[in-house]
Amino acid sequence: MANLMLWNDSDKSKLIELFNAGKSVDEIACQLQRTPQAVLNKCTRLSLSFRKRDKKTVLRKKKEIDENEIPCLRCRENFKSEGKFNRICDSCRNINAGYVGVVPG
Ligand SMILES: [Zn+2]
Numbered sequence: 001m002a003n004l005m006l007w008n009d010s011d012k013s014k015l016i017e018l019f020n021a022g023k024s025v026d027e028i029a030c031q032l033q034r035t036p037q038a039v040l041n042k043c044t045r046l047s048l049s050f051r052k053r054d055k056k057t058v059l060r061k062k063k064e065i066d067e068n069e070i071p072c073l074r075c076r077e078n079f080k081s082e083g084k085f086n087r088i089c090d091s092c093r094n095i096n097a098g099y100v101g102v103v104p105g
Contacts, residue, residue: 005034007042015039019048022057 007015011032018028025043029036043050069078072089079089 005038012042012046015042016046016048019043019050019053022053025050 014032015028018031023031025036025039029039032039040050068080070081070087071078072092073087074092074095075089077089081087
């Protein structure tokens with residue numbers, strides 16, 4: 001009797017491909033015409049962890065933001081720096097503009 005839930009090699013490589021492309025369980029299930037539960041079971045057997053993968057993605061995104069944003073020297077709020085010497089956020093720069101000699105640097 002044919003097992004409808006059997007995974008052949010092309011199903012498996014498609015699953016890994018979609019997994020690595022960052023697709024969700026539902027999207028993969030839909031593309032492979034299987035239930036999300038079947039996809040999850042197969043992923044577990046192939047040692048593919050959605051939780052680990054998504055955590056990595058979040059960490060990578062966080063790092064990208066951290067590289068562009070630095071805390072303002074004055075108010076400590078993170079802001080997008082325009083460069084090495086841009087260490088004060090726009091709102092603090094406006095405040096500092098009113099005082100002579102207050103701008104650090
Ligand atoms: Zn500031």
